[in-house]
Ligand SMILES: Nc1ncnc2c1ncn2[C@@H]1O[C@H](COP(=O)(O)OP(=O)(O)OP(=O)(O)O)[C@@H](O)[C@H]1O
């Protein structure tokens with residue numbers, strides 16, 4: 001009996017260690033930085049280095065200084081319509097971009113999943129190949145393409161679509177932001193879609209055809225519903241980071257595009273208002289927690 | 303003539319009627335995958351309302367044949383006719399045939415009900431009729447309680463029954479069943495076999511069934527085709543295949559059989575004499591189809607149940623006697639199988655029906671026994 005008991009204990013401990021490691025990891029790399037940001041967001045601005053007066057000096061200080069905590073920064077966010085409209089604009093841009101990504105990504109993933117087996121790995125490589133170049137450089141390259149005297153204008157003039165004195169005015173508009181986002185995030189949409197579509201059993205489509213369902217219809221009643229886990233994964237993988245996107249709207253969107261990432265950056269580096277920008281970040285996180293939780297529930301179901 | 307009362311299987315033999323046209327016709331069909339030939343210049347006629355079974359070892363091309371008829375594969379050569387019309391170029395969703403897939407191919411995101419209703423919805427049937435038909439099908443396969451489940455919540459046998467119900471629901475003119483009952487227990491399988499036969503008769507459908515269960519093929523089908531490496535080795539009714547196998551291959555593949563090799567020494571009136579040096583015996587038997595020549599290498603084929611086993615030597619002058627020793631006895635309930643070792647070392651099987659509840663069997667291990675059979679009990683097959 002005793003022998004049996006010792007055998008039971010070991011896997012039990014091993015199992016806990018297995019569960020604990022990812023939690024420790026999250027604690028270290030996610031929760032700790034978040035608490036620091038949260039703490040900064042509760043302090044007051046100061047023209048100093050660092051540019052805020054720390055409310056808590058140490059753990060022992062915590063209770064004595066608790067009264068010094070201020071939610072002024074959060075109240076400030078609600079008072080200035082700039083933040084409110086930046087959040088809304090970010091959500092709108094992320095939503096539109098995600099829909100565009102889905103429209104562009106689905107046919108690509110579908111084509112990849114239907115390609116001959118020998119080709120598929122090469123196609124997956126092709127999708128992730130851009131990651132070998134710096135993201136920043138690739139976004140800069142789009143400036144070269146989209147600016148009024150850029151490659152796009154030259155190409156269209158060469159094709160005779162534009163007259164010699166006409167130019168494309170996309171750069172520094174929201175359209176350029178959408179182009180940049182769709183381009184940059186495409187792999188994050190295509191790969192989960194591909195994973196879902198590749199799993200799809202081709203005999204299901206044969207069975208549908210056998211029962212009298214033409215191919216276009218069987219796409220909507222069989223293929224698409226069965227790829228939904230991939231659609232959901234792809235959409236959330238794109239939507240969540242796009243909301244906080246800074247580089248693309250900053251480089252391609254000009255002053256016209258309002259996004260929370262840009263506001264945050266301006267608050268942090270231009271105004272050096274760390275507490276307010278930290279508050280902006282915390283609110284952004286809270287906004288994103290909602291889709292993240294929905295996403296996690298969906299993944300659990302799938 | 304006395305009229306039969308109650309259901310009696312009618313004499314149904316359209317293949318013997320030269321005036322009748324086949325309903326399904328495979329005409330010199332060849333299917334190659336790369337340089338592998340899965341179906342080789344095969345010609346096959348199936349008649350309307352026929353229950354036709356395909357029997358053959360794994361990989362002999364049964365599924366391929368069905369997939370060509372359903373429209374998922376195109377014949378490399380030859381053509382397939384349905385009701386006189388060439389099917390080439392007609393997509394699967396326009397063919398009046400439904401297939402039950404060997405892998406079931408149930409839609410994982412739909413309930414059992416949804417799966418069964420799928421084909422009916424494509425037809426544009428109204429909701430009430432669909433509900434009635436689905437309920438009917440669920441009752442047939444005894445899955446009424448599982449209507450709302452998804453396929454992954456079912457057992458293997460239950461899934462197989464859903465696949466069967468789904469393919470039957472549309473009442474197609476032609477139903478292709480690729481091992482439809484393999485995952486069911488014996489009792490349920492037998493019940494379903496009879497249900498299938500009833501439905502097929504009642505609705506006048508044509509069934510093409512693939513099965514690895516020979517008993518099943520013999521029970522349900524009007525005719526059986528035995529396949530081997532993409533060609534048909536023999537087509538015939540169950541009793542023709544069993545009693546008059548056309549070749550060693552068919553004899554060996556269908557049922558249990560004893561094969562004894564020898565050389566033909568005489569032929570007269572369709573009766574041949576075979577000298578079998580291996581077992582040191584001379585066998586007299588009917589020659590199989592397609593003539594036989596003196597001097598030819600041939601095999602004598604006899605089913606174990608047609609071999610009589612006795613302790614006493616038969617009277618002198620009895621044809622076909624083999625002497626041996628009981629090597630092994632297998633008790634199977636209804637019958638016992640005696641494996642008898644002959645002088646040359648080869649084994650011949652004889653089965654005996656267990657007509658009484660014997661406690662002590664008269665013949666037992668290591669007994670010297672004599673095996674005999676009448677001239678018409680077996681056939682001689684040329685190699
Ligand atoms: N798409 C394909 N590509 C290449 N070879 C194939 C393909 N489909 C079938 N084959 C080959 O053709 C042969 C016949 O296959 P088929 O599925 O018709 O066998 P089967 O008689 O149904 O066997 P089983 O009883 O095991 O189901 C097999 O040797 C198989 O490997």
Ligand SMILES: [Mg+2]
Pocket residue numbers: 364365366404480
């Ligand atoms: Mg098969």
